[in-house]
Amino acid sequence: MDPISILVVDDHQMVLDGLSAMLRPFADEAIVVATTTDPNKARSLAAELHPQVALLDVRMKAMSGLELCEHLRRDDPQLKIVLLTVYDDEQYLFQGLRAGASGYLTKQVVAEDLVAHLRRVLDGEVVVDPSLAGRVALSAARLDRGEFWPGAHLGLSQRESEVLELMVHGNSNRAVAARLMLGEETIKTHVRSIFRKLEVSDRTQAVALALREGIFL
Amino acid sequence: MDPISILVVDDHQMVLDGLSAMLRPFADEAIVVATTTDPNKARSLAAELHPQVALLDVRMKAMSGLELCEHLRRDDPQLKIVLLTVYDDEQYLFQGLRAGASGYLTKQVVAEDLVAHLRRVLDGEVVVDPSLAGRVALSAARLDRGEFWPGAHLGLSQRESEVLELMVHGNSNRAVAARLMLGEETIKTHVRSIFRKLEVSDRTQAVALALREGIFL
DNA sequence: ACCGTCCTCCCCCGAGAGAGGGAGGCAAAG
DNA sequence: CTTTGCCTCCCTCTCTCGGGGGAGGACGGT
Secondary structure, X not given: OOOEEEEEEOOOHHHHHHHHHHHHHHOXXXXXXXXXXXXXXXXHHXXXXXXXXXXXXXXXXXXXXXXXXXXXXXXXXXXEEEXXXXXXXXXXXXXXXXXXXXXXXXXXXXXXXXXXXXXXXXXXXXXXXXHHHOOOHHHHHHHHHOOOOOOHHHOOOHHHHHHHXXXXXXXXXXXXXXXHOOOHHHHHHHHHHHHHHHOOXXXXXXXXXXXXXOOOO | OOOEEEEEEOOOHHHHHHHHHHHHHHOOOEEEEEEEOOHHHHHHHHHHHOOOEEEEEOOOOXXXXXXXHHHHHHHOOOOEEEEEEOOOOOOOHHHXXXXXXXXXXXXXXXXXXXXXXXXXXXXXXXXXXXXXXXXXXXXXXXXXXXXXXXXXXXXXXXXXXXXXXXXXXXXXXXXXXXXXXXXXXXXXXXXXXXXXXXXXXXXXXXXXXXXXXXXXX
């Protein structure tokens, strides 16, 4: 496995240096390929280097991490984004996740935990710092344990969420069935449930809603 | 042609009254079916009455017009939205258009211009107050003159762009045809052209691509 | 024990979607 | 003038989609 390539964006040069130094001993698992204090430069860096993950400070002078997060996701939906904060409050957590972030960590995180978290993020999971997870009670706790799945806030079940994601990626009912190793009729039932819960009448509207909600890449 | 049904949302009762009075002489072309100062109530009103157009103030206490715009479009993608502002700056213009608005007018607008603008909006055009259009230079000017259309950078023609937008908003081929006053077969031809240019094979993927590119709302 | 939700699969059936072809008009560019 | 692209409309054909119904098993809460 190649080491995870990381782009770091933070107002404070100190943090950039600190993170790079912190991860250097783990160079075989994760390497910082670029750092910048300029959010605008972050976009061009991401476009040039195509890192796998971007670590963003939530609060920055020029542009908020949340705003930058949206920009980066628009530029490259594949890029995973993890928000960093010194503030261990949950105020920006949900905003961050809504903006498309895959993780929300405090700067107290230690290197080996960070590496582990990044690996989970690349596996498609959403990671939240346990110290935050404790405070945001149920919802965030579920998030951290993986009991949470995209679209849950819309009332979708886990299976329905999986089906919707495959629909978003252009799969037909039959293709979804093949990927999930289920019968096509089963998928059609799930699809009808999704329509009912999302209050739409066809897959195009369902996909449009999912993308507008920012549920899937 | 039935008169255009309008929902007006504004913080100031004065403006609501003013608009209603202003449009009364044009009752055969456009009628205000409901007004409210409460953005939250606007959503239920829109759901009940299904007006064709919603006129929203950009700046309101409870909720910004931009936010409300997104909500309303989510509730009913068919609903056209025109933003009203006292501020003749272009600051919120692009945000508004990104939020799904079909028009951006200043409150200096006179009744007959407003009616004309609303009719153009219902025809699928995007209208911008000329006094603003002058300032936002090239891009907005082109928008206003129709020389520019979303998706042009993907090689789509203007007609194809219009069709794609209506597809994104959940319209079937037949519905698109009705809205553009064309034959369904014509739409199917355009749709095939869109698929070819976008290198996709069905409308769901086309819509997903458009939304990911951020072309439409 | 019952009810609700989820997950799985089956049937029928109509309507729409999408691929394939053709065709006429019109304007800009070669 | 011919080509190329765009816009409009028509035909056939296949297949997926989406609505309607039912059914059985699993799990968890009341």
